[in-house]
Amino acid sequence: MKRFFTFSNLLFLLVILIIFSACGKKEQSAVNGEVVNKDKETTGETRTVEHLYGEAEVPADPKKVILLSHVSWEGSLVSVGVKPYAVMAYDNEFPPHLTQELEGVKALPYADEINSEEIVKLDPDLLIISDRYKPLYDQLAETIPTVVVEVGGDWKEDHLKVAEAVGKLEEGKKVIEDLEKEATDIGERIREVTGDQTFMAVAINKKDIRVFGRTNHATNSLLFDDLKLTPAENLPEDFGENISIEGLAKYNPEHILDVTYFNSGEFYDSVTEGEVWKNLKAVQKGNVHTLSTTWGFWDPIERKKGLKEIEELLLK
Structure with a gap:
């Protein structure tokens, strides 16, 4: 009887130990899981x-x-x-x-x-x-x-x-890479047609004219860095300048890209119907290219559409 009781006690203790051990592992697993989750939240949340x-x-x-x-x-x-x-x-x-x-x-x-x-x-x-x-x-x-x-x-x-x-930094880099490849292809085909003919981008505002320069603006970058077109003489080195109607004469490019947002109005008409405008080489040769994409080419979607539009206008 004593032997049986001792064996039962041992068996009981063994079962208890197994149960506690399992619970302990389960609890530890839960704790570890919580730590992992917290670490994940800490590193992934922000x-x-x-x-x-x-x-x-x-x-x-x-x-x-x-x-x-x-x-x-x-x-x-x-x-x-x-x-x-x-x-x-x-x-x-x-x-x-x-x-x-x-x-x-x-x-x-x-x-x-x-x-x-x-x-x-x-x-x-x-x-x-x-x-x-x-x-x-x-x-x-x-x-x-x-x-x-x-x-x-x-x-x-x-x-x-x-x-x-x-x-989305990596995705952003890929967008730029794709645009650069497309611009290189379009630019090469445009230059095969235009050679070293000169270009200038303008926007006719309500009271003056914005002449875009060679650098420091998304429009300038598109024309002269991406497409590698030849800038008109006397263009500002920086992002550009605002001028009067009379100021147009000093540039006199062979191609004008018109990125005006409002293609109407009293001042717009006074510019495009005036003698200074009519005497520009680009106007006389029919090389004023009016773009509908006119927000400055500052984002990749606009830039892609602008590239396609310039391609169609210059290679039509």
Whole structure:
């Protein structure tokens, strides 16, 4: 009896030990699993993005992105597969080259000053803004992840920073590579036809004329870096200048690319119907090429459409 009792006790203790051991392993597994999950959340939930005013901890996969800029960086977002939640729009209309791509996106009014309370109400998980909105950054950066991009001369830098902000940097690089290949091909075929004939881009505003220069603007980069066209004599070395009607005569290129946004109005008519305009070589040779893609070629979608349009106009 004593032997049986001892054996039973041993058997009972053995069972208890097995149960506790299993529970302990299960508990340890759960603890370890929780640690792994926490580590995963810590490393995957946010990313650090350096920007013009410092650093921002941004969501790894932002779902509600608001972009505020006077250039169409929303095209950069779309090009890497990200549809923004809200962007600014002139008179409630998106850039013409992005109308379909931005269908359903909330349109915010263009303004030089933005009411921070209106942005807070939209509850974004990521805000991307241009450097002209420094006051907005100062008000919101502590509560909303905010990346500030400087509107500079190199559209590629802007594009890549916007892509990086939404976690699509590699995709953004691939977009640039594809565009460069396409521009090289189109440029070679255009130069076979035009040779060393000179080019200039203009935009006729409401009161003056913008002549685009050789550098520091996305339009200049498209024409003279990507397509490698020959710039007109006397073009500004920098991004450009605003001139009067009489100022056109000093450039006198053989080709004019007209990227005017409003192709009508009293001043527009006074320029295109005036003697200075009519005496330009490009006008006399029928080489004024009016583009419908007129937002400055600052995003890859606009740039691709601009390349195709220039190709059609010059090689028709």
